[in-house]
Each structure stands twice: as structure tokens, then as C-alpha cells.
Amino acid sequence: MPEDSEPPYFNLRPHDFGSDFVWGVSTAAYQIEGAHDIYDKGASIWDRFVSKKGTIFQGQDGRISCDFYHRYKEDILLMKAMNISHFRFSLSWARIFPDGIGKVSEEGIAFYNRVIDFCLECAITPWITLYHWDLPQVLEEKGGWTNRDILGWFETYIKLCAERFGDRVKQWIVLNEPMVFTGAGYFLGVHAPGRKGLKNFLPAVHHAVLCQALGGRILRKTIPEASIGSTFSCSQITPFSDRSKDIRAAQKADALLNRLFIEPSLGMGYPTESVPILKRIEKYQKPEDLENSSFDFDFIGIQNYTREVVRHSYTVPYLRAKIVKATRRKVKTTLMDWEVYPPSIYAMIAKFNAYTGIKKILVTENGASFEDQVRNGEIADRARTEYLQAHLEQIHKAQNDGLKVSGYFVWTLTDNFEWAEGYRPRFGLVHVEFTSQKRTLKASGKWYGYFLGLGKELRCI
Ligand code: GCO
Numbered sequence: 001m002p003e004d005s006e007p008p009y010f011n012l013r014p015h016d017f018g019s020d021f022v023w024g025v026s027t028a029a030y031q032i033e034g035a036h037d038i039y040d041k042g043a044s045i046w047d048r049f050v051s052k053k054g055t056i057f058q059g060q061d062g063r064i065s066c067d068f069y070h071r072y073k074e075d076i077l078l079m080k081a082m083n084i085s086h087f088r089f090s091l092s093w094a095r096i097f098p099d100g101i102g103k104v105s106e107e108g109i110a111f112y113n114r115v116i117d118f119c120l121e122c123a124i125t126p127w128i129t130l131y132h133w134d135l136p137q138v139l140e141e142k143g144g145w146t147n148r149d150i151l152g153w154f155e156t157y158i159k160l161c162a163e164r165f166g167d168r169v170k171q172w173i174v175l176n177e178p179m180v181f182t183g184a185g186y187f188l189g190v191h192a193p194g195r196k197g198l199k200n201f202l203p204a205v206h207h208a209v210l211c212q213a214l215g216g217r218i219l220r221k222t223i224p225e226a227s228i229g230s231t232f233s234c235s236q237i238t239p240f241s242d243r244s245k246d247i248r249a250a251q252k253a254d255a256l257l258n259r260l261f262i263e264p265s266l267g268m269g270y271p272t273e274s275v276p277i278l279k280r281i282e283k284y285q286k287p288e289d290l291e292n293s294s295f296d297f298d299f300i301g302i303q304n305y306t307r308e309v310v311r312h313s314y315t316v317p318y319l320r321a322k323i324v325k326a327t328r329r330k331v332k333t334t335l336m337d338w339e340v341y342p343p344s345i346y347a348m349i350a351k352f353n354a355y356t357g358i359k360k361i362l363v364t365e366n367g368a369s370f371e372d373q374v375r376n377g378e379i380a381d382r383a384r385t386e387y388l389q390a391h392l393e394q395i396h397k398a399q400n401d402g403l404k405v406s407g408y409f410v411w412t413l414t415d416n417f418e419w420a421e422g423y424r425p426r427f428g429l430v431h432v433e434f435t436s437q438k439r440t441l442k443a444s445g446k447w448y449g450y451f452l453g454l455g456k457e458l459r460c461i
Helices: 045-049 068-081 106-121 150-165 178-186 198-222 244-259 276-284 343-353 382-400 443-452
Strands: 022-026 086-090 125-131 171-175 227-233 236-239 299-303 307-312 321-323 361-365 407-410 430-433 438-441
Touching: 022 125, 022 361, 068 106, 068 438, 086 407, 106 125, 106 150, 125 150, 125 198, 150 198, 171 198, 178 198, 178 227, 198 227, 198 276, 227 361, 236 244, 236 343, 244 307, 244 321, 299 343, 307 343, 343 361, 343 382, 382 407, 382 443, 438 443
Parallel strands: 022 086, 022 407, 086 125, 125 171, 171 227, 227 299, 236 307, 299 361, 361 407
Antiparallel strands: 307 321, 430 438
């Protein structure tokens, strides 16, 4: 047997993380569901964005993806076989409200009911993310996240989801990584809807902050017993050198990438002392907004994959800071060109733990894409297993050092549509051959299943 198909030795067991520790996998609707126009489903900004030339690697799209819409049973059974007891997935707003608000699609509701009910039948706890980046296109045409009316649209959407699914789903996440969907979608234009500049970014940020807290309040009211959170992308930021200019640049990047959304939600306002340009958000603020930006979340999901090294740069407007790419630093990287740097997850747990208002921290995403080799029907992805293990070791160390972290969700179950990168980066524990839709458990998936099952044989397959 080739050396790399054997899982590396790992000395931790699930119970070393505590008996209440939550173990799961995370997914997102547009990345897995396919069935992009089935029944009366409306188009989302991603349905539209992928059809623009030059936006996605090789012109790919998520029209079919891994066809989770039709194959959800097979995929949930795979989770069950791997002893995974928590499944985080998102709802497609345009599948539920084809016109953004107004008419409800009972077919869309029925699909999510099937998914939820099958999870429960398999003793898997469903975790719903309400917004993982796929705004209905009709709402984008009215300004999307830059239009303050989004507060009303979002309220209508969340209220309905809470009413229809809240009897069975008790774990709720309002937003997925607001920094990424506002930054990549409304500032850089590299994600849907492809808008650029501060005039789009700043109102989008402010409305996302307000919606995040509003979503929390609606969920609390509609499902009083629910556990409610929101998720944040975060990376340790290391200054390129100890020159004061680089240190200042790193502080600005930290404020923008790690603090911009969590701090207003804790009632601390925007980090304007580090990034003065954020003061321009005032233009979009109403007197009641400061109070309405915060919500007492039951948990915070942190999503960490790498760290960033940042240096001063005269050429970057406003921020005067830029990321030094991992490839240029000659460090070990994943296929996304992200440095493999497990201590970053420890640093982020410590950072979020230091905020007094945070009650509970879960790692709601962590994972890696590598060049997976299929040999004789086996996927020997030792690098992924090592990556996951190294991050789990850091989480365990954080717990030993008294930091609170009580869950871990791998990104992701199956290979899927990686946004602007298309299908090239594969993040799954399960390999998908996209033309036949054949699923094959990778060595990393087998390892995760053995680990969670305490070394017992995988439950079926
Ligand atoms: C996120 C992204 C995921 C990505 C994953 C890998 O929540 O971070 O939304 O959808 O696929 O992070 O890049």
C-alpha cells in the first residue's frame, strides 16, 4: 500500500475535546445544490454572475454542481456513515422566495423540509445558515445590500424560515462571512454581484451589520429556544517586518479583515480608529443604528483557513497595506495559494475569546484543497488529513489553555463549486466525479469517520 494512503498517527480522540463538543461538516446552497431553475426557483446573484464572461475559472457555474438537490439522501447517508452528527447547510433565499419577497415557493420549502427531516431521521442535527451569499437577483436589481430596504426584505425572509423550519431546527446562523460577501462582492467585484468601490462597499457593510443583528432578534422572537449565531472569516495577521510602517499596515488589515463585523455586533461600533475611512459609513447611519447593530448571540462561528502576512504599500489607496502572497514567501501552501499555518486558528480563538461579550465559540469552517490524486479508485489525500489534524491539535491546545471553543465543522463534505475558482479547488472529504456524480470517500474522509467513530468500522458503505 502506498505510504500516503495510510492515515498519519493522531493521538487525540473526540472526547479529549469534551463531551459536548460539536463535530460536523459545513456546506452552502449555491456551492452544492444545483437544480438552479427547478420548479419556480428564482435566480440569485450567483446564477447571474456566473454567466458573465471572465468571472469564473474556465467559465464554470453552479447550475448542477454536485446535485445535492436530488442526491441529498446519498450525501446525508455518507455523513451518517462517517459518524458526523452535525450538518451545517444554507438556504437559498431565491428557492424560497423566487421574487425575493412576496410569493413563497412551496416546492422550495418542501425541499428543505426533506433535507431537515432526513437529517433528523439519521440522528444528524441540522444547522441552518440563512445567508451564504446568494441574494435573489431581483433584489440586487433594486440595489441589493447597498439599499437600506434590505432590512425589510431580510426580515420577511428570516421570519418565514424561522416559522416554517423552527419547529425542528434549533441551531441557526444568520450570516456567513459578511466581510467576504461585502469585500469580494461589493468592493473588489470578484464575487457576485461584481460591484466595486467604497460607494458600494460601505453601505453594504452597514446594512449587513444591521441585518445580522436584526436576524438574531427575529429568530429569538420566533424560536425562543433556538441557539443563534453568526459566522466570521478571520486570519491571523503577521506584519512583514518589525518596521513600524509594516506593523501599522498589519493593524489596519486586522481591523478590516477580523474586526469590522464582530465589533459592531458586540456594541463596540466600527473600528474607525484603525481604519479612518470607515467613518464615511456615518453617511448611511440613522440615530438608532448603533443600538440596532448589536445582538446577544448565543455563539460565534469563526472560519479560519490560513494566516496573512501584510506590509505597507503606498500604492493601495486608503489602506496603504497589502498582503504578501504565500507563493512569494516560499511557504507550504494549499491549492488556493493559502499558507498552511495551523497556529493561526489558535490565535483566532484567542482573539475572539478576548471579547467579553462572546459566550461561545465554534469553528464553523476549516479545511483545505490540495491536488487530489485518484489512483485505482482511491483518493490518497494525506495532506488534507494532516492539515485537519494539525488544526485540531491547535484547537485542543486552545482548550487546554483555558480558551472556550466547543465545536468544529470541516469545510466541506463533498467537492463543490468554489465560487470564482470554479471546480478546480477540491475541498471535500468526499471526492465527486462531476460528470457521473459518483461519490468516493477520500482517505481524509475515512480518517475523519474513524476518528469520530473511535476507530470503529465506518457505519455503512
Ligand atoms: C466560506 C466560504 C466557503 C468557501 C470556503 C473555501 O464560508 O468561507 O463561504 O463557501 O468555499 O471558505 O474557500
